[in-house]
Amino acid sequence: MQHSSNTHSPEVTFHHAPGDSASTIKKIVRTTVILSVITLIELALGFGIYMLHKNPDPSHALILFIKGVIVILSLLKAFYIVGVFMHLGDEVKNMIMTIVVPLMLFIWFIAAFLWDGNAWRNLRNTDAGHRPAKQEQVTKPVDAKKPGGIE
Numbered sequence: 001m002q003h004s005s006n007t008h009s010p011e012v013t014f015h016h017a018p019g020d021s022a023s024t025i026k027k028i029v030r031t032t033v034i035l036s037v038i039t040l041i042e043l044a045l046g047f048g049i050y051m052l053h054k055n056p057d058p059s060h061a062l063i064l065f066i067k068g069v070i071v072i073l074s075l076l077k078a079f080y081i082v083g084v085f086m087h088l089g090d091e092v093k094n095m096i097m098t099i100v101v102p103l104m105l106f107i108w109f110i111a112a113f114l115w116d117g118n119a120w121r122n123l124r125n126t127d128a129g130h131r132p133a134k135q136e137q138v139t140k141p142v143d144a145k146k147p148g149g150i151e
Contacts, residue, residue, distance in 0.1 A: 031084050038077045045070050 045066050052058045052066075083089030088096055 031080075034080065035077060038073055038080075042070050042073050045073075 049063055049066050052063055088099065
């Protein structure tokens with residue numbers, strides 16, 4: 001049995017026509033500049049942490065804050081890379097949410113497990129939750145005759 005070509009449903013294809021070279025070059029330069037600026041800021045903050053550690057009394061709160069800023073910048077850079085190089089920025093919002101929400105939950109799970117593991121480690125290194133054994137008085141039976149003893 002032969003099928004004629006008009007009985008088949010037409011194939012759905014999207015032809016990506018190359019854009020004009022000026023807009024493509026502009027997009028590439030913009031992406032390079034954004035990623036480079038974020039990277040330079042991260043490097044400067046890392047150098048700042050290095051210099052803070054050289055002080056005899058470094059501010060631990062400031063170092064922790066700078067590390068938090070570096071993590072946020074790294075996540076920002078990662079989302080930008082996913083949006084540009086994986087073309088996720090051109091997708092429908094629901095498609096983006098099906099990728100981003102599980103990723104955020106996964107990151108939250110990792111943070112929660114690390115937090116709980118650290119709390120468990122700290123609990124195990126202390127006497128928290130450990131009940132001291134009751135001190136019982138041990139009474140010796142009274143012997144009428146003790147070996148080697150005087151009566």
